Amino acid sequence: MNKKVRWGVLSTAKIGLTQVIPAMQQGQYSEVVAIASANAEKVTEAAARLGIAQIFNSYEDLLASPDVDAIYNPLPNHLHVPYTIKALQAGKHVLCEKPIGLNPAEAQQLIDAAAQYPHLKVMEAFMYRFHPQWQKAKEIVADGLLGEVKYIHTDFSYHNIDPANIRNKPEVGGGALMDIGCYCISFPRFIWGQEPQRVVGLVHRDAEFGTDTLTTGLLDFGDGRQASLSCSTRMEPFQRAAIGGDKGRLEIEIPVNAPADVPVKLYLQRNREIEEIIIPAYNQYTLQGDAISEAIINNTAAPTPLADALGNMRVIDALVSSAKQGIWMSV
Structure with missing residues (x-):
């Protein structure tokens, strides 16, 4: 593992563009190397403005990239679990925006899926806990x-x-x-x-x-x-x-x-x-990004377990x- 985790971002969601990506770019253990969106104009503009090297016009293409270690998922709530599972299946670690899913059944579905990939880290993005x-x-x-x-x-x-x-x-x-x-x-x-x-x-x-x-x-x-x-x-x-x-x-x-x-x-x-x-x-998004990135680098448990997401x-x-x-x- 590199000294920094290479992150890819699914979508040009506002929370990502305005808060999470700029913060993670300041991190000691994280770097944002790719972003994906079907909207070519939006993703090109976002990548240029934020200095992100790689652009993908589909989420699946980003997930398949060998240049990406981990995924930040700020998609709408109904896509949190499906695309987090797809990321795991592609061998990527995941930081997923809150709430983890639409209901407890979805959260349990993700826990069951993550259990099949014990070497991959998955965490719900409650950034406040790191402030x-x-x-x-x-x-x-x-x-x-x-x-x-x-x-x-x-x-x-x-x-x-x-x-x-x-x-x-x-x-x-x-x-x-x-x-x-x-x-x-x-x-x-x-x-x-x-x-x-x-x-x-x-x-x-x-x-x-x-x-x-x-x-x-x-x-x-x-x-x-x-x-x-x-x-x-x-x-x-x-x-x-x-x-x-x-x-x-x-x-x-x-x-x-x-x-x-x-x-x-x-x-x-x-x-x-x-x-x-x-x-x-402090930038709590930087702290959050570094916390899970460090867990990925050192192969330690994610700072917040998925069981907590299910509880919420x-x-x-x-x-x-x-x-x-x-x-x-x-x-």
Whole structure:
């Protein structure tokens, strides 16, 4: 294996062009060598702008390239599992955008497929986990500075009414819960290192699009521990996460889209006094890319196992089922 993993990118998705590719190009262990799209004009322009050497006009041709070690998959949600499996079959490692699939059955299908290729690494791209602000948050909880943590709450919203946007198309896995609610579910699972026992959800769907535009959920982790979330695609853009214990409270100002060039802040409240914790600027996409690339180079386990992706998918599915039936659902 080279000192840097050679990455190929499937599609000219915005998240790839604006965030992930430029970040991985700054990585110590990763380099982006190829990009594929059926849209010749878009892929040519993207490759020229980002300095990517190889262009492919089909995903299959990129997957077959001997010059590519690993695949970044930012395709629409319904193509996450199919093309990740195709990448594995082509002998490529994969970093796949969240959510890992459309439902738990798809996530399990991927786990089963990946088991046939134990030498290949596959990871869901929850980049926030690699940002030092979340490492610090987990450290604060583990050190007992908040006492016994009893609740974790997340708000996450933006405003999008474009009918052509994939986030407003239910058939490809659009909607607030799948797009951003997955983060709100992942946070408490990351902090507590456990799965919720049961959930209850409330969903409002757009009459035209059919996607959920506002989803609220409550997750019961047992022992009096609760997590709550509210995510929307029709509200003022906002994000915030709070972790509360019997001895303190921690607020994360920008929990998901931490800027790469500006320090971020955590607010630690204890004994009614608030301490502002400054975390230096980091590019969490660079950190994520290097983390999985280093695992590939050293042949160690992927930083986040696929079992975690299945766990998140199960909670999403349970929230949707709960909202439909109007009852608590076991996870």
